[in-house]
Amino acid sequence: MSRDWVHWHQEYDTPGSSLDRRLEVVRRELRKALGTSPAEPDGTRRVISICAGEGRDVLPVIAEHDRRVHALLIELDPVLARRAGETADDLGLSRVEVRTADAGEADAYLDVPPAHVLLACGVFGNISAADVRRTIAALPTLLVPGGIVIWTRARGDNGTEPAQEIRALFAEHGFTELSFTAPDDARFRVGMHRLAGAARHGALSGRLFTF
Ligand SMILES: C[S@@+](CC[C@H](N)C(=O)[O-])C[C@H]1O[C@@H](n2cnc3c(N)ncnc32)[C@H](O)[C@@H]1O
Numbered sequence: 001m002s003r004d005w006v007h008w009h010q011e012y013d014t015p016g017s018s019l020d021r022r023l024e025v026v027r028r029e030l031r032k033a034l035g036t037s038p039a040e041p042d043g044t045r046r047v048i049s050i051c052a053g054e055g056r057d058v059l060p061v062i063a064e065h066d067r068r069v070h071a072l073l074i075e076l077d078p079v080l081a082r083r084a085g086e087t088a089d090d091l092g093l094s095r096v097e098v099r100t101a102d103a104g105e106a107d108a109y110l111d112v113p114p115a116h117v118l119l120a121c122g123v124f125g126n127i128s129a130a131d132v133r134r135t136i137a138a139l140p141t142l143l144v145p146g147g148i149v150i151w152t153r154a155r156g157d158n159g160t161e162p163a164q165e166i167r168a169l170f171a172e173h174g175f176t177e178l179s180f181t182a183p184d185d186a187r188f189r190v191g192m193h194r195l196a197g198a199a200r201h202g203a204l205s206g207r208l209f210t211f
Pocket of ligand 1: 080
């Protein structure tokens with residue numbers, strides 16, 4: 001990992017910062033996803049967050065909205081993973097598992113049942129275009145049919161919009177766009193897509209991405 005991701009999380013603590021605003025959008029979309037995604041017959045849902053950081057998006061939302069959610073947070077940095085685990089404990093979320101693991105390695109998902117909702121926030125801007133493509137192509141393997149992905153991507157420094165390519169890739173891989181939030185006065189973009197095509201349940205192999 002090339003960046004200090006513990007330090008990166010500090011921007012969340014500045015009210016009105018871009019990251020704070022992005023968090024509000026991601027939480028809003030997650031609440032919607034938990035209300036509209038498929039669920040198990042008993043009403044429970046599985047959520048996977050790849051590169052989950054401190055889990056600031058997932059944990060408070062499931063604590064407020066649906067404590068029955070089984071959430072798997074995969075985070076490589078042990079400090080951040082520990083913080084996520086502590087927050088889950090503080091919130092009394094017994095169905096949250098935080099794994100300190102490499103989410104870019106296909107083997108990380110070997111024993112993971114397909115999710116109803118998957119978050120890929122703060123991922124696509126930190127990996128190569130080829131890895132973005134590989135990761136989006138792999139998502140139908142990680143989801144139930146109709147499963148929902150929430151993702152983020154920042155606008156480029158030079159005014160480019162890499163999120164447009166990501167939206168196109170989701171369409172190419174059988175997803176329907178549910179929402180795309182792109183405020184004029186902020187660089188963050190948040191997309192939400194539903195898997196409309198077939199889920200592809202089989203083993204993933206190799207590497208999906210490297211930060
Ligand atoms: C931009 S932050 C996003 C964190 C969180 N998803 C959020 O939006 O608040 C990227 C996170 O990915 C983690 N990370 C980097 N490489 C990873 C990998 N191979 N597997 C799992 N996590 C990784 C970093 O430690 C960092 O917490």
